[in-house]
Amino acid sequence: MKFDNHKQISRRAAIIGIMFAGLFIMIGIRVIFLQTVQGPWLSKKAANQYEKSVIIRGKRGIIFDAAHREMAVSIQATSLAAYPGRIKNKNEAARKLSNILKIRFKNLRRKLETGRSFVWLKRQATPRQVQAVKALNLKGIGFIPEFNRFYPNKTLGAQVLGFSGIDGRGLEGLEFYYNAYLKGSERKIRVLTDALGRQFDTGQTNANGLGGNNIILTIDGNIQYITETALEEAAKKYNAESGIAIVMAPATGAILAMAHYPFFNPNAFNSFSRDRWRNRSITDSFEPGSTMKIFSAAAALDSGICDPNTIFYCENGEYRIGRNIIHDTKPHGWLSVQQIIKVSSNIGTVKVAEKVGGRSLYNLFKKFGFGNKTGVDCPGESTGSLSFYNKWSNIDKGTISFGQGVSVSALQLTSAAAAIANDGILMKPYLVQAITDQNGRLIQNFSPQKIHQVISARTARDLKRIMETVMTEGGTGVLAALEGYTVCGKTGTAQKVSTHGGYSKDKYIASFLGFAPAKKPEIVILVILDEPKKEHYGGIVAGPAFKKIAHQTLQYLNFTPLRQKKHQRVLAENEVSG
């Protein structure tokens, strides 16, 4: 009996032992299976629970003016998003959020009730809105950090700078043109999180090295302000539809200011019509009118056919070409080339052009850059329109010589005048002088580029002398003459093309193109006012604005007025003699 019990116990123990051994073997097999076959998949699954992907975006680069003042910067903003699946009471949440975010309750509720797992509530909300939403302590609301573009000077140089969209991509102006340099890069990283969702440092969250490059403009914020103020004042005084003013350094082609009226604020670009966004001095072309006469005179002088004193009969104010009659504002008899420019005689200019010939005139206009892009670093540049000389009729040759039947952009006109100021050398206009990385290290430097010699230095000198007389008594530009500085200039009054065909009788473009100081020009200025109401002559409407810009800019750039130099000389002599 005892033996039987013992045997039974041994058998049971053996069975249990076998069972356990079997279980251990099964567990062993399972372990091997989990470790080898399912190992990578399980590791990934586990990692997903304590790791999450985060996209780090670098900040968009800064746009500086020539004096390294910030013109466009990026600031940290918070965008509000919702994860509708996690919100329990959507109606209540929408009601609370609509009060804070000033979004219609219906729109918000519709957003929250969509089947999507993620919806934007408000991109780049104000700090106050963010605080208020945080205080609600709602589940399923995400606060996503983003960068917002900010223009601290608001309207200053807005059309040149352009703006970037909500996703940080440049949409207009230099923001668009230099987007590839300015935009920051992105990096996707995985960060560790704990059970509470707190991020744990992995040393990767640093956005250093992801920031975009900075660009340094040739535009000087102060000169831009001077230009914009003078332009706005003139446009308001004469109730003009719009206006453009450009200031350029003739020796380099660097654009110091580029103003457009009416202004717009790029911080709220959507509140303004699209017409205001455009950099019209580059994208739009217009008939320049009498400012073109200086280039016709340049053709005559440079070809050697005429000199400044060559005289032409101005037909006492009426000159017939075929079926068309050309008029002067005042009747003139015999005038020299210099006087033709001074009094801005259309007939005199036509006579000069007839002597020069269509081919020479066309070739020189082309050399000045009319009908071609200047190559400025800004999007949407217009070539203007200058038809080939073979297509010119006699009347075309005449009218083109005084700026009708040809269209140019404001920048082309400024750049051509800069060539005269720069002893006949045409320079490529440019807006960006350097690109640096986010730490200020130079990446690319843009130096002045000579295009070609348009006219001889002697012709340029003669033209300067002629243009100086425009500012003297009897000339059309007396209102633009500066006290203390010598100025060269030319007025322009162009009739606008009518929508019914022909030229409008009451719509004009008034302009003034000039440079100062006459001997060694430092700045070339063009002022254009579109459809001024009370007056329409370039000398009256645009001349005073030119004067204001020239005076204040020369003062800002520390150019000594002539009288002071004389005064200083007298003082020095007295000191020596005394």
Next chain:
Amino acid sequence: MAQKKNIKNRATSKPSSLVWIMLILLIMGEFFLYAWSRVQCTRMGYEITREENKYKNQMNMRNNLQIELSRLKSPKRISLIAKTRLGLIRPAPKQTVIIR
């Protein structure tokens, strides 16, 4: 003879149990040290994250202050203050003396 052998065995078994206890204590100590260092590592990780966030916030504040400064230095604002608050006017060319 057998009694002598037992005494000898007892004498040798005493230090071996002590060694075992010491070994176990050492291993346990090592475990505690390892756990402590892991906890410290995690704590430091959180601290680093907190400090990095603080640094980021301060950098943001610096950036915002710089922007505020450039807004305050805008020529339009300064010109307005000069004209309205300080009563300044732009000098005529005659009134300008440039000192070099």
